[in-house]
Amino acid sequence: MSWHFVERWLQKVNQHSTLIGKFWITFLIVFRIVVVSSVGDRVYSDEQSEFKCNSMQVGCPNLCFNKFSPISHIRFWSFQIIMVTTPSIVFMVYSAHQLYSSKRKMRKRKEKSNFGFYKLVEMFGEEKAAFSQHYVLYTSSVLMRTLVEILFIVLQYRLFGFRVSELYKCTGDPCPNIVDCFVSRPMEKTIFLWFMFVIAVICLALNVGEMYYLLWQFGVRRSRLERKRKRYRRSTISEVRGANLADAEILDGGVFPVPGAPP
Amino acid sequence: MSWHFLERWVEKANQHSTLVGKFWITFLIVCRMVIVASVGDRVYNDEQSEFKCNTLQPGCTNVCFNRFSPISHLRFWSFQILFVATPSVMFVVYSAHKSKLKKTSSKKARISNDEDDDKTFAQHFRWYLANVFVRLCIEVGFLVLQVLLFGFHVPELYKCERRPCPNTVDCFISRPMEKTIFLWFMFLYSCICVALNLVEFVYLVYAYIKKQAQK
DSSP, X not given: OOTHHHHHHHHHHHHTSOHHHHHHHHHIIIIIIHIIIIXXXXXXXXXXXXXXXXXXOTTHHHHHHHHHOSSOHHHHHHHXXXXXXXXXXXXXXXXXXXXXXXXXXXXXXXXXXXHHHHHHHHHHXXXXXXXXXXXXXXXXXXXXXXXXXXXXXXXXXXXXXXXXXXXXXXXXXXXXXXXXEEOSSHHHHHHHHHHHHHXXXXXXXXXXXXXXXXXXXXXXXXXXXXXXXXXXXXXXXXXXXXXXXXXXXXXXXXXXXXXXXOO | OOHHHHHHHHHHHHHTSOHHHHHHHHIIIIIIIHIIIIIHHHHHTTTTTTOEESOOOTTHHHHHHXXXXXXXXXXXXXXXXXXXXXXXXXXXXXXXXXXXXXXXXXXXXXXXXXXXXXXXXXXXXHHHHHHHHHHHHHHHHHHHHHHHHHTTOOOSEEEEOOTTSOSOEEEEOSSHHHHHHHHHHHHXXXXXXXXXXXXXXXXXXXXXXXXXXXX
């Protein structure tokens, strides 16, 4: 199975995440990717071959299986993992690109044409000078992730419910009248349904927690910034505008994910 | 599956790409390679064994399956990934070669020439633009081909009239709804990739024109 592609990218995302974000990634990898790629494979590998219908009519089991299971649980969870990780991976790609191109620009610049920017960098460090933009994008990625999680939880409930029945009564051409079809491993699949539902809810809670934490930190930093801004207005470094300082200050503290910072 | 060979080359292409190009590579690897290499494998591995025709005539099922599915969706998407990644891989090879040559010649010359740097950058830029253009054409080509070959729906029933089948035979496809979902999913991702390539191409052309105008 080739989920290692996603795993490697997620490990890069790990470097750009808050602590709660790192817990979310851990839950995702350990409980969801491992279950979908390894554990669940054996449970669902015979779902069609062991789906037996009480009819000799050719094509009837195919039709009934298609009606009973328009999409397999495993495929649904695979799509869920891919969609849920996409916002974070997109943010990581953007973040890495910004860091790479800003480092390149710093190396190539022969004259310090933007005195304010360089003063900012001297005072707060290269990474923090670009942080405010990063913060907004990171928060957006967490918000997108949360919405996708909610969507898939609702979709799972609507498509599959909480129980896989042992018997499915099937009607439709070419099956004659009503045909009884028997599902393979219904109890095991019910346990999987519950397990993945609970993990999805936990991941959603982590995302909501992270959103709340980011917004709360934003509020705390804003008030701290106001105090510092008043101090800096009296400062001799008058070239650096208060607005520029504000952006960098919001990120002070190293609590937030800093682009390129070690994990 | 040995997709990691291609994945490594495509990741090298990541270093030579614009931001939009990097997003394209992400979508290629995360969504398409994972779907084709892992997720789709279970859906399509029983496509022939579970393709049941309502006849006992030997050979009829084989002939009908061959007629219904000249190429499996999964194989089509595998070829799509290979063809679409090829221009980027070619560019990486060219770029690495040029970079090596430049290092060797600058060591010998011991001076860096600004004019030479500009010329190299211009050449690099033209080849990168060509790479994006070829990629865009290939993406559009495969998108159109997917629509023409497979459409947007996999039916449950296929009526087959080929020798040695007697008259018209009903054949039933395995997991048609799941395959329809996959068709739509891959179609949408191809559209996103076409859009990303188009945006990148337009952005590069605009940047080039702007730079020429400044000169």
